[in-house]
Amino acid sequence: LTEGDSHYWGVWWGEYPYEVYLEKVARFNSEYGYQAYPSLSTLKKISPELDWNVLDAHQKHARGKYLIEKHIAKYINENPSDDMARLVYNSQLSQAWGMGLAIEAHRAAKPVCMGTLYWQLNDAWPVISWSSIDYYGNKKALHWKLKDLYAPILIGVLPTVEGNFTVYATSDLYREINGKLVLNVKDFSGNVVKSYSENIIIPENGCVHLSLDVNEFAKDFDKTAIYVDMQLIENENVISERLQYLAYPKDLNLEKAELIPQVRIENGIATLEFTSNTLVKDIYVESSDENGVFSDNFFDLQPNEEKVITFTTSEENPTFKVMMLNN
Numbered sequence: 043l044t045e046g047d048s049h050y051w052g053v054w055w056g057e058y059p060y061e062v063y064l065e066k067v068a069r070f071n072s073e074y075g076y077q078a079y080p081s082l083s084t085l086k087k088i089s090p091e092l093d094w095n096v097l098d099a100h101q102k103h104a105r106g107k108y109l110i111e112k113h114i115a116k117y118i119n120e121n122p123s124d125d126m127a128r129l130v131y132n133s134q135l136s137q138a139w140g141m142g143l144a145i146e147a148h149r150a151a152k153p154v155c156m157g158t159l160y161w162q163l164n165d166a167w168p169v170i171s172w173s174s175i176d177y178y179g180n181k182k183a184l185h186w187k188l189k190d191l192y193a194p195i196l197i198g199v200l201p202t203v204e205g206n207f208t209v210y211a212t213s214d215l216y217r218e219i220n221g222k223l224v225l226n227v228k229d230f231s232g233n234v235v236k237s238y239s240e241n242i243i244i245p246e247n248g249c250v251h252l253s254l255d256v257n258e259f260a261k262d263f264d265k266t267a268i269y270v271d272m273q274l275i276e277n278e279n280v281i282s283e284r285l286q287y288l289a290y291p292k293d294l295n296l297e298k299a300e301l302i303p304q305v306r307i308e309n310g311i312a313t314l315e316f317t318s319n320t321l322v323k324d325i326y327v328e329s330s331d332e333n334g335v336f337s338d339n340f341f342d343l344q345p346n347e348e349k350v351i352t353f354t355t356s357e358e359n360p361t362f363k364v365m366m367l368n369n
Contacts, residue, residue: 049073063144064203070157071148078137079130080176083332088168101170117290131365134183141184145191146200150210152249183340197274199286207256212249219244221276230321232345266295285342299368312353323367331360
């Protein structure tokens with residue numbers, strides 16, 4: 043871990059919790075990963091009846107199914123689901139959460155760590171694997187979240203080995219950033235219950251950590267009922283924004299939500315508009331057109347705000363199905 047590059051597989055092979063990634067930060071983390079199921083449509087191409095005897099033949103790790111379900115139970119949902127669509131969804135959220143923790147730990151350790159390369163991008167056949175894109179080109183939750191995790195500027199609230207949280211801002215840009223980092227703690231109805239801001243200077247291709255004690259800062263609130271809306275502002279412009287949580291996804295006290303998007307279709311582009319009066323986490327949208335392309339997916343929706351995504355389709359009237367962590 044102290045020189046060159048490192049392949050770390052203790053979380054997968056060794057069955058350690060995702061938090062071990064916080065400790066195993068090398069100079070260059072060139073291989074690490076965790077499995078998730080491919081999309082339901084891919085599984086149905088493997089076996090239209092979703093026969094586990096067939097599906098298991100497309101899982102080349104002897105403990106793969108067990109390991110996937112173990113971390114789903116620890117981080118996403120303690121209750122195993124017989125619904126294959128929900129199992130796929132939960133497995134992808136688990137993979138995304140764990141890989142996100144690793145990538146953030148790597149990037150927040152700059153300049154000690156200057157490289158992070160996850161295993162793996164894609165698949166050579168229809169398989170249950172560590173990929174972020176399955177064989178047929180369907181993006182798993184991890185791949186959608188990589189847009190933020192590998193963005194040139196990344197801000198976040200990261201748990202520490204000691205159990206606290208550190209607030210960081212890291213940049214891959216070859217210029218100094220002189221701005222303000224703003225944290226608004228909100229309840230799941232969108233009310234701001236506490237705020238904090240600090241002027242920061244991020245060095246060229248560098249990282250800064252705030253001295254803020256997040257545990258002390260949020261001690262008056264139930265961490266399962268709040269989230270942190272973070273913004274990095276430079277010259278009055280928001281140059282980075284993220285929603286951060288202080289509890290495992292399974293422990294968040296989310297309200298049930300009915301989420302039906304408003305859909306408009308014009309010239310092969312479907313526009314989907316989402317609104318809600320409560321926080322909705324990890325919204326996954328699926329279409330009857332398996333060959334269509336979404337502009338975004340696996341996203342969070344803040345209360346009383348609008349989220350608009352598009353879907354490029356060749357069908358005249360594609361239908362859409364929505365899944366979320368809330369339900």
